[in-house]
Amino acid sequence: MLARATFFVALALTAPAFAEEIACEGAFAIDSSEARLIEIYGADNVETGIVPGPEGTEMLATTVFPGDPRKALQFVWWDEDNLRDPGNIELPSKALAHGGVHIGTTLAELEAINGEAFTFNGFGWDYGGFASFRTGALSNLPGGCHLSVGLFPHANLEGVDTMPVNGDVEVKSTDPLLDLMDVRVDTLSIGYPHPDFRD
Template sequence: MLRRLMMGLVLAGAMVSPLSAAGPETLPPFACTGPFAADTDEAALIRQFGRANVVFRTVPAAEGEMVKATVLFPQDRSRRVEIIWLDEKKRRRPGDVLVYDPGPWRTPEGIGIGATLAEVERANGKPFTLSGFGWDYGGSVLDFEGGRLAPNKLANGNGCRLLLRFSPPGAYEGDVDGDREFRSDDAAMRAAKPVVYQMVLSYGGE
């Protein structure tokens, strides 16, 4: 009886998708390779993350638009990822891969949601340029200035680039608002103490 019970538990465990019950430490890097590579599709994401963790639905986008996207871990905000396809009909070739919420997703350099200006500067190896706050694309990194996070050092020939967007915590009134460019080591920008609120792997540009 005990042997049959143990065999039953083993078989039941074998039927569970690797990531359906696994911890965050099993997630791959948030990178332009692996499950988010240029040639990925929804079928590959289902194989990687499990059918129950992959859905196709309408999601909000910039400037009040709604778009169709494949969503990973739709019931778990900490692991949620949205993939907007260049080929939406066949759900292949990612255009943008987006993470919004604090959680386990990290770039190969260790950047995650909540990273500070100083942490991203260290990962990049130098200061970078970002836009002012208070509009739809506010706080977006515009240029990594040839650092380690620069597109040509991340793309591996597939046209992918890492986009990071920053926002100051809580209510903010300062001198770094609007559609203007600022260096990350600018005194006013540092005083705002912004953190990364969105990470994007972009194959299509903006």
């Protein structure tokens, strides 16, 4: 595997201009809301409506900086009536998440940041490549949020059997096949458990 990198703890993103790293406070806090997003980013930069969801579904979400993929944030709310209590926040392509995780981070780097190996869903379906961290440094983040990443293979392997890591299976990040596939972070999100299941 590649040499493992060391990263610093994330900083807060609380202003319209993105900082290099984000944390689960301010706009991203457990008690955030559409009203807070408007206050921070301005009404012209905040849009709430129906967006595509997984497996052909649709869902209600609030998007900050719609139309700008390098900055766009998408908030899905537990309390849709009041547009508050974020369940999931999709981060923009330019973001650095907790510990310096970013789009393009390798599996080796993720393991180094987390301090241990982890598991994720097999590739090739709507929830394919999805990883949330049950243990390790990325499993217990300040502010009570959890980090999720979408992983994707970047190597074009002809003649290599990748079926063991495809489909509805649990894949270990230490699987040697993944090094050949050059698996990297493709999407980033942070989220919170439902209010009924919080400590």
